[in-house]
Structures are given as structure tokens and as C-alpha cells.
Amino acid sequence: MAFNQLAKDRPRLLIVGGGYVGFTLAQQLQTRIKESGGVVTVVDPNPYMTYLPFLPEVAAGNIEARSAIVPHRQHLKDCELIGGRVESIDHANRTVSIRGIDQGPDFDLPYDEIVIAGGSVTRTFPIEGLAENAIGLKTIEEAVSLRNWVLERIEIASLTDDEAEKRKALTFIVVGGGFAGIEAIGELEDMARTAVERNDRLKVSDLRFVLVEAMGRIMPEVTEERAEKVVADLRSRGIEVLLNTSLDSAKDQLVKLINMKDKSPAGEMYTDTLVWTAGVQASPFVKNSDLPVDERGRVRAGADLRVTGDDGPIKGAWAAGDIAAVPDLTGAGPGGFCVPNAQHAVRQAKTMAKNIMATREGKPLEDYYHENLGAVAGLGLYKGAATIRGVDFGGLPAWAAHRLYHGYAIPTIERKVRVFSEWGINMLFGRDTTGMRHVRDPRRSFKIAAGDEVDKAKARL
Ligand SMILES: Cc1cc2nc3c(=O)[nH]c(=O)nc-3n(C[C@H](O)[C@H](O)[C@H](O)COP(=O)(O)OP(=O)(O)OC[C@H]3O[C@@H](n4cnc5c(N)ncnc54)[C@H](O)[C@@H]3O)c2cc1C
Known part of the structure; x- marks a missing residue:
């Protein structure tokens, strides 16, 4: 079944996942591809990219949740956006099956080129409870x-x-x-x-x-x-x-x-x-595809970020980020592959954007090469740990480096301003330690007011 309102007559670059890789790539290519008569389509169940390094600060209330996400509709205006989850990929027939969010429709979507950018999910073990x-x-x-x-x-x-x-x-x-x-x-x-x-x-x-x-x-x-x-x-x-x-x-x-x-x-x-x-593991949907997947469930990619099987690169398929096994040409990555982090994801997306355009223009492709810059971590207000280009430090300087780096790195000026403003407001007025109740069950008070007997019986407001 084809879904009627979506672009039919333009060559489609389909990006599966609008996170670090997908969002950065779409930002880089949306206008160029639109001007050349094509369309960049981003499929993601979330209408936003999540700036994951800010999750601990959101959990601690230093940053508002909405400021740690970057909305697709506001910043990917030249893209076709689909709120759904790719369930399977039939690359031989250039088609994906999509499940629309909530009660949305299930439908197949044709594409010309595909980018696998579905990231990772939490890795768990079968532990009782x-x-x-x-x-x-x-x-x-x-x-x-x-x-x-x-x-x-x-x-x-x-x-x-x-x-x-x-x-x-x-x-x-x-x-x-x-x-x-x-x-x-x-x-x-x-x-x-x-x-x-x-x-x-x-x-x-x-x-x-x-x-x-x-x-x-x-x-x-x-x-x-x-x-x-x-x-x-x-x-x-x-x-x-x-x-x-x-x-x-x-x-x-x-x-x-x-x-x-x-x-x-x-x-x-x-x-x-x-x-x-x-830990994390590659998002599992990619196993429902005819693309090559390694023993850890990651899509196999070459250093030029084309999906690569035993017989070489697969035409029209690209992969990067946590979901992909991308060779680390510096030799530093475990098993010879890039570790799953944002540093690689963003840079791989930029190399991929160049390579996607290069294939269209018949130019040679670039290999992805990035030497790890180090890492910065915030461990609470004025506390941190950092290793930058081999120099390691802690305390206030590391905390400041963490904030400056991530405040600068979150995409779009609008989100940077929000994040820095919230940090400033918290410093001025102190940390907000008020919890919101019943966020997980917002209909609770209404159900009780409306006489839902089960909830009334359980109610401990
Ligand atoms: C708490 C936390 C802190 C972190 N801190 C750091 C840090 O300080 N520095 C650093 O370098 N890295 C950090 N990382 C890791 C970094 O955020 C990831 O490596 C990076 O987000 C990977 O980018 P990605 O595009 O591959 O995946 P993501 O950014 O996760 O994007 C994947 C997208 O794909 C979508 N998706 C998934 N399945 C489907 C599907 N079936 N169909 C359509 N869309 C789908 C998801 O909704 C998501 O939007 C952190 C991660 C976490 C969880």
C-alpha cells in the first residue's frame, strides 16, 4: 500500500532515524536535494532529535526537557517528515515498511537511496526482575x-x-x-x-x-x-x-x-x-532487512559510509552512527570499528553528506577519519571530569568545559540560547527541586473525578 499524500514523483533520499546522524545529514542536504528536484524524507517515531548527552542534566532538572530536543518540523523545513517506525527494509525493491505512530497507518514507502541512521537501544540481559x-x-x-x-x-x-x-x-x-x-x-x-x-x-x-x-x-x-x-x-x-x-x-x-x-x-x-x-546495542529493526548485518546486529559499512557486503558496496544504501559498524581508520576503535558516540555520529553524517553529493556528481568518495578528541562529563554542579587531547582534568574546569562544549554542540542557535538561558536562570535562582506528580498517569485525577471506581479505590492522591 502506498501512502497517498507523500511525494511520488521526486527521487527520494530516505533517512531512517532523525537523531544525531539523521538530523545532521538532513540539515546538510535538504536544500540541495530539494533544489535538484529530489526530496529528503526523514522517518522517525519522534518529531525531534534528542540531544542525549543532556539526559543526565534533564534528569537533574538543570535543563528543561524540551530544550534538550531539537524539533524536526522547525529545523528541517525542506524535508518530508514521517512520524513512524521503519519495521523492515527491502532494499532489492527499494521499499521500506513503516508503522505510523500510535493509531497511524502501516504503509510501504518507495525510495531511491536509503540512509540507515536508527541509532541504538539500551542493551539488557535476562536478569530476573x-x-x-x-x-x-x-x-x-x-x-x-x-x-x-x-x-x-x-x-x-x-x-x-x-x-x-x-x-x-x-x-x-x-x-x-x-x-x-x-x-x-x-x-x-x-x-x-x-x-x-x-x-x-x-x-x-x-x-x-x-x-x-x-x-x-x-x-x-x-x-x-x-x-x-x-x-x-x-x-x-x-x-x-x-x-x-x-x-x-x-x-x-x-x-x-x-x-x-x-x-x-x-x-x-x-x-x-x-x-x-x-551499554547499548544497534536498533534491532535493521535485522528485518536484506542489508548485511554483523554478529553484533550492526549494519556493515565501509569507511566511505556506504553499506558494504561481502561483494563490496551496495548501491544506494548508506549507514552511520550507533547502528553501523564503521571502520575506525585511526586504529583506535575496539575491533577496528568506531565506538558508538556522538562525536563520530555527527562527523560521519557530515562525511556522508559530502559522499552522497559526490556520487551524484561522479566525484571520488572520501573515507571517514576522525581522531578521538577526548570526552567531557558533568558530575553535578561545578563538578566534572575531562580528557581532552590526552590532557585530563577534573572539578570546576572540567564542568565548565562540559557545559561550554555541549552548549555549543547542541544543534541550532535557538536551542543553544535556550540551554544557556536555563543554566543562567538556575544559577541565579538556584536549582528547582520540585517534582511534578502523576506525569506517568496524567488522566488520574480526571478519572477519579469522573467516578472511575477502580481508580477511586486505588487513589492515594
Ligand atoms: C545518556 C547518554 C549520554 C551520552 N553522552 C554522550 C557524550 O557526552 N558524548 C558523546 O560523544 N556521546 C554521548 N552519548 C552517545 C550519543 O548520544 C550517541 O552515540 C548518538 O546519539 C548516536 O547517534 P545516532 O544518530 O546513531 O543515534 P540517535 O541519536 O540515537 O538517533 C537514532 C534515531 O533513530 C530513531 N529510530 C530508532 N528506530 C527507528 C526505526 N525503526 N524507524 C525510524 N526511526 C528510528 C530514534 O527515534 C532516534 O531519533 C550519550 C548517550 C546517552 C544515552
């Missing part, structure tokens, strides 16, 4: 929900006389010592500390933050020396950092840990809050 009880930090909704949840736990804890309940509410566990996990625990602890300081029924020492990491070190993106300093800093803030430790089970709010070296039990604790940030 994990799917039911944990939350990830990979979407803007998760970040918003986490903030409200943590602040609500603090309110709940401040009203109970039951010590076990209080301890459970105030125990926050983050699994995964990569960038996302470390930034998440650093920012959340900072926010929770301020919230507790404003609540005279609680003490900061009531809070318990636990970081669980399966490897013997955290943050592979920074030097080992800096990573050890970060661990020391976190511990000096009272955060428990458990290395060589993993999650054994998370059933009925009881989290059991296991020592990764000898598989012995490594403690257990009750908690309402389990945040899982232990």
Missing part, C-alpha cells in the same frame, strides 16, 4: 520520569516513620559505569542532596546512592588515572562505587548483587529506584 523494575536513561521521557520519581521518593521518605520504607525510598542504584551512568549518578545525587537540604525532616546522610559496574574501572573514555579520581570524588560525596560487581536479580524491589570475579554474592538492598545504563 530487571524488565519489570528498572528504568533506562536513553530517552527524554525516561529522564523526565526519573527526575520526578527521585523527588517524589524524597517526599515519601520524609513522611514515613518506617525506617525500612524510608531507606528503600532513599536508596538509588545506577547500574553501568560508562559515561551515561556516571553522569546520571553524579547529577541525580547533586539534585537529591539539594532537595533533602530543603526538607527539614531528612538529612543528607539518609540518602544512599550506589553505582554498580561489572568491570574493574569506570568511564573507558577517559584515562585510567582520571577514572580513578572520579571514583575517589564520587566516594568522597558518599556515593558507593562497586566495581567488578553486577546485578544478579531485582525482584520485588530487592536488588541482589554478584561479584564478577568469583560469582559470589556481593550484597543486597531494597530500593524503589534502579537505573540501568549498562
Whole structure:
């Protein structure tokens, strides 16, 4: 079934995913391709690109959720935008199957060239209770929900006389010592500390933050020396950092840990809050395609970012970002491939834009080559860690570098202004530690008012 209102008579460059790669590429090509008589079509279930490095700051309330996303309709005006999810790709027949969001239609869409830019999803393991009880930090909704949840736990804890309940509410566990996990625990602890300081029924020492990491070190993106300093800093803030430790089970709010070296039990604790940030894997839809996929589920790409099978590049198919196995020509990447990060995603998109135009103009293609610049992390207000071109530093300078870099790197001037303004407002008036209630069930009060008996019975406003 073809969907009637979409462009039919123009050659279509179809971009699957409007995140880092898709948004940057569409920005670069939309006008040129439109002027040449073609159309750039972006399919994404979200009408925005999420600036993922800001999720920990959204979870801590330093940045408003809407400022950490970049709307497609506002900034990709020359593109054809489709709110849907690509379910499968039939490249031999140049067609994708799309599932429209919510109750939207399912339809097939023809294309001339395709760009696979669907990013990654949280990687999980079959751990008892994990799917039911944990939350990830990979979407803007998760970040918003986490903030409200943590602040609500603090309110709940401040009203109970039951010590076990209080301890459970105030125990926050983050699994995964990569960038996302470390930034998440650093920012959340900072926010929770301020919230507790404003609540005279609680003490900061009531809070318990636990970081669980399966490897013997955290943050592979920074030097080992800096990573050890970060661990020391976190511990000096009272955060428990458990290395060589993993999650054994998370059933009925009881989290059991296991020592990764000898598989012995490594403690257990009750908690309402389990945040899982232990890595990502390529978005799985690409397995429903006739494009070559490696053993880790990534689309195989050449250094020029064309999808590449055993017999060489596949005509009309491109891939980049977290979903693609792109050779790292610097030789630094694990297994010879680029690591999944934004630094690569944005630069790959720019190289791809040049190469897409070059194929049309019959010019030679460029190989993607990028030497890692380093990494910057924010760990709460005025706290950070950074390794930039081999020089590592922490504290206030690293925090400032993190803010300057990401404030500058978020696409579009309009979003940069929003982010810097919000940081400024927070510095002027202090951090906002008010949680919003029932964000996950906004119809709750209406249902109760309208006499929904089930909700009335459960109601604890
Ligand atoms: C919390 C966090 C912090 C991070 N911090 C940093 C950092 O400080 N520095 C850094 O370099 N990197 C960081 N990263 C990693 C970086 O954000 C990613 O590597 C980058 O976003 C990858 O870009 P991408 O375009 O491949 O994927 P994404 O930006 O994730 O975009 C993928 C898009 O595809 C869409 N999509 C998925 N499936 C489908 C489908 N079936 N059909 C259509 N569309 C689909 C998604 O909705 C999404 O919009 C962080 C990641 C996280 C989660």
C-alpha cells in the first residue's frame, strides 16, 4: 500500500532515524536535494532529535526537557517528515515498511537511496526482575520520569516513620559505569542532596546512592588515572562505587548483587529506584532487512559510509552512527570499528553528506577519519571530569568545559540560547527541586473525578 499524500514523483533520499546522524545529514542536504528536484524524507517515531548527552542534566532538572530536543518540523523545513517506525527494509525493491505512530497507518514507502541512521537501544540481559523494575536513561521521557520519581521518593521518605520504607525510598542504584551512568549518578545525587537540604525532616546522610559496574574501572573514555579520581570524588560525596560487581536479580524491589570475579554474592538492598545504563546495542529493526548485518546486529559499512557486503558496496544504501559498524581508520576503535558516540555520529553524517553529493556528481568518495578528541562529563554542579587531547582534568574546569562544549554542540542557535538561558536562570535562582506528580498517569485525577471506581479505590492522591 502506498501512502497517498507523500511525494511520488521526486527521487527520494530516505533517512531512517532523525537523531544525531539523521538530523545532521538532513540539515546538510535538504536544500540541495530539494533544489535538484529530489526530496529528503526523514522517518522517525519522534518529531525531534534528542540531544542525549543532556539526559543526565534533564534528569537533574538543570535543563528543561524540551530544550534538550531539537524539533524536526522547525529545523528541517525542506524535508518530508514521517512520524513512524521503519519495521523492515527491502532494499532489492527499494521499499521500506513503516508503522505510523500510535493509531497511524502501516504503509510501504518507495525510495531511491536509503540512509540507515536508527541509532541504538539500551542493551539488557535476562536478569530476573530487571524488565519489570528498572528504568533506562536513553530517552527524554525516561529522564523526565526519573527526575520526578527521585523527588517524589524524597517526599515519601520524609513522611514515613518506617525506617525500612524510608531507606528503600532513599536508596538509588545506577547500574553501568560508562559515561551515561556516571553522569546520571553524579547529577541525580547533586539534585537529591539539594532537595533533602530543603526538607527539614531528612538529612543528607539518609540518602544512599550506589553505582554498580561489572568491570574493574569506570568511564573507558577517559584515562585510567582520571577514572580513578572520579571514583575517589564520587566516594568522597558518599556515593558507593562497586566495581567488578553486577546485578544478579531485582525482584520485588530487592536488588541482589554478584561479584564478577568469583560469582559470589556481593550484597543486597531494597530500593524503589534502579537505573540501568549498562551499554547499548544497534536498533534491532535493521535485522528485518536484506542489508548485511554483523554478529553484533550492526549494519556493515565501509569507511566511505556506504553499506558494504561481502561483494563490496551496495548501491544506494548508506549507514552511520550507533547502528553501523564503521571502520575506525585511526586504529583506535575496539575491533577496528568506531565506538558508538556522538562525536563520530555527527562527523560521519557530515562525511556522508559530502559522499552522497559526490556520487551524484561522479566525484571520488572520501573515507571517514576522525581522531578521538577526548570526552567531557558533568558530575553535578561545578563538578566534572575531562580528557581532552590526552590532557585530563577534573572539578570546576572540567564542568565548565562540559557545559561550554555541549552548549555549543547542541544543534541550532535557538536551542543553544535556550540551554544557556536555563543554566543562567538556575544559577541565579538556584536549582528547582520540585517534582511534578502523576506525569506517568496524567488522566488520574480526571478519572477519579469522573467516578472511575477502580481508580477511586486505588487513589492515594
Ligand atoms: C545518556 C547518554 C549520554 C551520552 N553522552 C554522550 C557524550 O557526552 N558524548 C558523546 O560523544 N556521546 C554521548 N552519548 C552517545 C550519543 O548520544 C550517541 O552515540 C548518538 O546519539 C548516536 O547517534 P545516532 O544518530 O546513531 O543515534 P540517535 O541519536 O540515537 O538517533 C537514532 C534515531 O533513530 C530513531 N529510530 C530508532 N528506530 C527507528 C526505526 N525503526 N524507524 C525510524 N526511526 C528510528 C530514534 O527515534 C532516534 O531519533 C550519550 C548517550 C546517552 C544515552
